Amino acid sequence: MTFKPEDYGIPSHYKHWVGDKTEDYIGPFFFFMDEEAPHSAFRVQEHNLNAHDSVHGGILMAFADYTLCLGANMGESESVATVSCNNEFVAPAFEGDLVEGECEIVRRGRSMVFSRCTLRVEEKVILTSSAVIKRINSR
Numbered sequence: 001m002t003f004k005p006e007d008y009g010i011p012s013h014y015k016h017w018v019g020d021k022t023e024d025y026i027g028p029f030f031f032f033m034d035e036e037a038p039h040s041a042f043r044v045q046e047h048n049l050n051a052h053d054s055v056h057g058g059i060l061m062a063f064a065d066y067t068l069c070l071g072a073n074m075g076e077s078e079s080v081a082t083v084s085c086n087n088e089f090v091a092p093a094f095e096g097d098l099v100e101g102e103c104e105i106v107r108r109g110r111s112m113v114f115s116r117c118t119l120r121v122e123e124k125v126i127l128t129s130s131a132v133i134k135r136i137n138s139r
Contacts, residue, residue: 001024003016008030013032014039014041016028017070026059027063030042031070037102037103038067038074039101041100041101049094049095054093057089060089061087064101067103068116068130072113078136080113080133081133083133087128089127090127091121091124103115103117114132115131117129
């Protein structure tokens with residue numbers, strides 16, 4: 001299934017990554033690539049909330065992982081897998097917020113990519129994350 005970013009109040013230059021059922025179920029998540037790294041976005045919906053009516057931490061970690069993996073494969077179809085992911089929760093997000101992610105590649109090796117990302121609502125940082133991502137060669 002393909003989702004349209006405009007249906008979620010996300011600019012039309014964002015694209016939907018087709019094929020990940022979990023991301024579609026908890027999101028949907030969207031991205032666009034600039035010359036250096038991916039940018040990601042999702043609109044917080046009621047099903048993303050915890051008992052405190054803020055976004056569940058697991059949703060934010062999944063969205064950070066999505067952003068970090070896009071950095072590893074540069075938005076292409078290369079398969080990647082997360083080896084480790086560290087997250088620091090800085091502030092909450094709430095229903096209706098547009099959560100945006102930005103990824104930075106620290107080092108891209110032949111088989112591993114080291115990256116970090118920041119998730120924001122407007123200019124407010126809500127989560128920082130770093131990861132080691134394995135590049136999986138097709139066989």
